Amino acid sequence: MNLHLMNLHLETGSHPGDPVINILIFAAFVAITMIIVFRASRNNKTAADYYAAGRSFTGGQNGAAIAGDYLSAASFLGIVGAIAMTGYDGFLYSIGFLVAWLVALLLVAELLRNTGKFTMADVLSFRLKQRPVRIAAAITTLVVCFFYLLAQMAGAGGLVSLLLGIDDAVGQSIVITVVGALMIVYVLVGGMKGTTWVQIIKAFLLIAGAAVMTIWVLALNGFNLSTLLDSAVATAGNPAILEPGLKYGVSDIAKVDFMSLGLALVLGTAALPHVLMRFYTVPTAKEARKSVVWAIWLIGIFYLFTLVLGYGAAALIGADVIAAAPGGANSAAPLLAFELGGPLLLGLISAIAFATILAVVAGLTITAAASFAHDIYASVVKKGNPAPGSEMKVARRTVVIIGVVAIVGGIGANGQNIAFLVALAFAVAASANLPTIVYSLFWKRFTTQGALWSMYGGLISAIVLIALSPVVSGSESAMIKGADFAVFPLANPGIVSIPLAFLLGWLGTVLDKKTEDPAKQSEMEVRSLTGIGAEKASSH
Template sequence: MTGNHQTLALLLFSVFVAITLGITTWVSRNRQGSEEEFYAGGRLFSPMENGFAVAGDYVSAASFLGVPGLIALFGYDGVLYVVGFLVAWLVVLFLVAELVRNCGRFTLADVVASRMSERPVRIAAGTSSVTVSVLYLVAQMVGAGSLVALLLGRTGGGARAWTVIGVGALMVIYVSMGGMRATTWIQIVKAALMMGGTVVLTVLVLVRFHGDLDGLLLTAAERSGHGDAFLAPGLKYGGDLTARLDFVSLGLALVLGTAGLPHILSRFYTVPTARAARRSAIWSIGLIGGFYLMAIVLGFGAAAIVGPEALRESNAAGNTAVPLLALDLGGGADSTAGTVLFAVVAAVAFATILAVVAGVTLASSASVAHDLYASLRRRGARRRGEVAVARAAAVGIGVVAIALGLLARDLNVAFLVGLAFAVAASANLPVLLYSLFWRGFTTRGAVWSVYGGLIPALVLVVFSPVVSGSPDSLFPGVDFQLFPLENPGIVSVPLGFLAGWLGTVTSSEPPDEAKHAETEVRSLTGAGAV
């Protein structure tokens, strides 16, 4: 886009940024400086409000930009991401949401530490939570760079680099000024915009093909250059045994990882009761499920209308499939309707990124302040307020995420989020489930479970094709690849569970039956919950 059309696109795009900054400023003037207000928004949100916020927090750049891009490039195999992301919510609903709300206050470590020695458990869980959050943030940064560079008409590295820096600065402002209350309202607005924009695009795609889904799929397969293989399993994860194992590893990470994501778990603390947490999970499942069904249509629509060649020319990983589809559906780059639709979709996508980075940054800064700082602070040292530490931590986490986002800017955002899910499923989920359901679980088992999943997951990623050894790696010029799979979940998730069991059975510490009984009653009934 050039001239007046690009100006209009930038103007419409800027409106959302102004609105979100306005929300943050308004909330910051009315906030209280308490930990409960900053971390949990005062626990005043209704199940519907929290359900929209959870959907806004969960449907990230990986979903809005990455998944349709993968479907447009790889067809059926791209749809497998949708299955993993959605089925994961059954684990959250039945095993996590209500119990976590009853047992904790602000972070994952609260749940585990309720029946263990607090210091080692909080250090381990806090470290793991920050690691997962940073990996998740990197994906959002990459998506933001691809999106705004396309909006500016510049696909070079410079435009994307400055975009990543700008998004990092905005997320620090949102979190440090507004806390959970501002973050939640940004996520609610984003969820409403996202669902509205996705519905409009889906309807336009179906109208283009006169409601003929068969025609849509056949056209997409024809333009893909792969023919019938585009609609069959195996285009990305088929072939040899390594590719098939990689798919199993990815699926395991996606299905189990959601229940270990710190920013998702923290959302259940913003409602007043466990019943409200369960109802908010049901609201979010409905919204998220509806979105992913439409994302499938958008992915095949991008393949059929825009074409894989144009998508790869704009962004090799397919991250710009939805904006380019919107531009074409509106009449093209030289039409006012196309420009407006493109700008609206770009604003929704950017809203997606800002809402998610705010939620993830808040969860990770809470882990730093509430878990790591409180545990590592030297005895006798002057204690700073946790909220002040959390705001400072948001700045540091933003800097790290920006640096890694610049390094990984050519990778698909859905794939990057898959790595974060793998680490969450390996390090956070085992210790969470053991703490809630295993009477004999001990402190050593908790610490070993976290590190036994976290360290192998990170090591396997470093020595995988993601980092070196292939043209699409972070460092394509070197090769220190030792692990053949791109996603480590198939190895690291079982290791996390095994380490927790091994640490417990070799521990000389007798399990505290009284604490377990107290935790069990509180988790199941809510008696004594904060």
């Protein structure tokens, strides 16, 4: 199909591709993964099976699952779209998501695997007072998961408008409900094992699909990156798309705002609860290390693909056409698929994008459910002595509740800025979780008061700054139109809330008259580095 025809096609408000093909391919994905999830679930007997997949995955498998968990629809559709629309700045944005993994590799993954059991709170409360620290860690876990879930569910709504030709709010709400219901079934039946397999399959499909399109785009340009860039510039009629500044350099505020976003991405990744929980699904710290290595390679290669796809979309489709398409910037990757391989490739890429949302949402849900059942119900409410089997019963009920909340929230958030919701989740994770993770692993003197000040201080400051930002009020694209209480000029709170949380952790500790049990500190330090007494894989 030539560009002119496509242009016409979009302007008349119809959709590229065939919704029937899109739905059939997606249904095939759901059917295959459901069979795998049901088979995987037969061994779900204990909490370690349900939350941590019996700790039986290899480093390679878990690395693929981490990539599947981490590369959300915001990464795939969002970054390709950002490069297609704003050129270099989209690429600049993607780099932070990769560099962030060094924090996870060097500081967190292995030590966490050695000391914890199921959740982030296991590690944070190891040598501090159980109840208050566990409650705080569970709250920050639930908040991060909630924002991330909202982003994914809102993304599902936007995606269908583009891919299935469903424009009205009722139709989109039905699709969000279907996505939520599928996710509940996956997580309820499959637990962590089923979730992991969905993520592995999705990572494979996503990376393979992106690879095919990348090679295709490069082949059209004689496998010469410079030729591709030239044709992107020719279509855009603007050489500035090869330079930084189109999005994050438009004003001094925008520059600082991007610094703030970059800080949240780099420091938030290693503190995302659903990423941390994945480290418990492998048998040893060495396998946790291998998982991160696999994840870094897969994610890094994927962002190389998105660079080519973004400029490919800019060259072959053009920013104007993308902006006018339903879904806007998010439609760059699907439109490129259609341009390259017609309705069939579009159907495949659309199904992969849906699978992406499903897999990420499943990972978030099991993390939130584990945190509620393990940290709040079993450890705090039942004081570490729940009736046999009751913790998993609570976890499964929580899955259903979270699923319903995600559906309702997703319908409510439909149309909200997805990239902003994802950035908010990273900012909250970096502010509320990372300082306490680092302090409790590496600072002997750290106390309960320091942890609480840092976690609540980071959480509250990040959310309050967002509420007072131009995203919520006082700008044209604000959530609350007409009102203006935006006293904080940045859309990203990280540059203030992250240093503040580190400061509060230090201050809370040095002002604390109480000290923690030194025996617990010895135990945590020795266990974290040696793996003595680390949870073993369960054998079936």
